[in-house]
Amino acid sequence: MIEFTQSEFLVETEVPHDELIISRTDLHGRITYANETFCAISGYEEHELIGKPHSIVRHPDMPSSVFTELWETIRQKKQWKGVVKNMRKDSGFYWVEALVSGVYRNGELVEFKSLRTPVDYETKLYHQRLYDKIRKEQGEKQRTVIYR
Numbered sequence: 001m002i003e004f005t006q007s008e009f010l011v012e013t014e015v016p017h018d019e020l021i022i023s024r025t026d027l028h029g030r031i032t033y034a035n036e037t038f039c040a041i042s043g044y045e046e047h048e049l050i051g052k053p054h055s056i057v058r059h060p061d062m063p064s065s066v067f068t069e070l071w072e073t074i075r076q077k078k079q080w081k082g083v084v085k086n087m088r089k090d091s092g093f094y095w096v097e098a099l100v101s102g103v104y105r106n107g108e109l110v111e112f113k114s115l116r117t118p119v120d121y122e123t124k125l126y127h128q129r130l131y132d133k134i135r136k137e138q139g140e141k142q143r144t145v146i147y148r
């Protein structure tokens with residue numbers, strides 16, 4: 001079982017429709033840039049994010065295989081698109097559709113970038129169920145969820 005000490009893990013932060021959450025990382029996934037919206041939605045100050053692994057916002061509901069696929073895709077210099085549940089500093093959560101791809105300088109891959117937009121309720125529901133199923137199949141820790 002995953003143990004939470006705060007009840008904020010039940011609180012969702014909605015991503016505004018007119019804003020983009022933007023970040024960049026070095027080739028190892030350490031954050032090199034976070035825009036204001038990313039800071040506001042994740043609840044972190046900019047200085048708390050810069051230099052940290054991007055997994056700082058990883059939510060325990062996310063299956064590992066999603067990120068394995070993300071890294072395989074972007075290392076092949078392709079763009080990865082997916083729906084991600086992230087965790088805020090206060091343990092609340094927010095859902096995004098993320099587009100992750102390389103940043104090139106003189107044709108050389110130097111960083112990765114991610115642009116994130118809001119997702120609708122149906123998409124969140126679909127992915128929550130999908131990710132619960134994948135985590136179960138892959139023997140990862142489970143939340144207790146009862147579907148009626």
Ligand SMILES: Cc1cc2nc3c(=O)[nH]c(=O)nc-3n(C[C@H](O)[C@H](O)[C@H](O)COP(=O)(O)O)c2cc1C
Binds near residue numbers: 053064101112
């Ligand atoms: C540009 C970029 C953006 C990323 N954005 C996120 C993100 O928003 N949330 C997340 O959990 N992981 C994100 N990742 C993946 C993390 O690097 C990491 O693989 C993931 O959080 C799983 O953590 P772990 O590999 O330590 O298990 C991103 C990676 C890159 C390169």
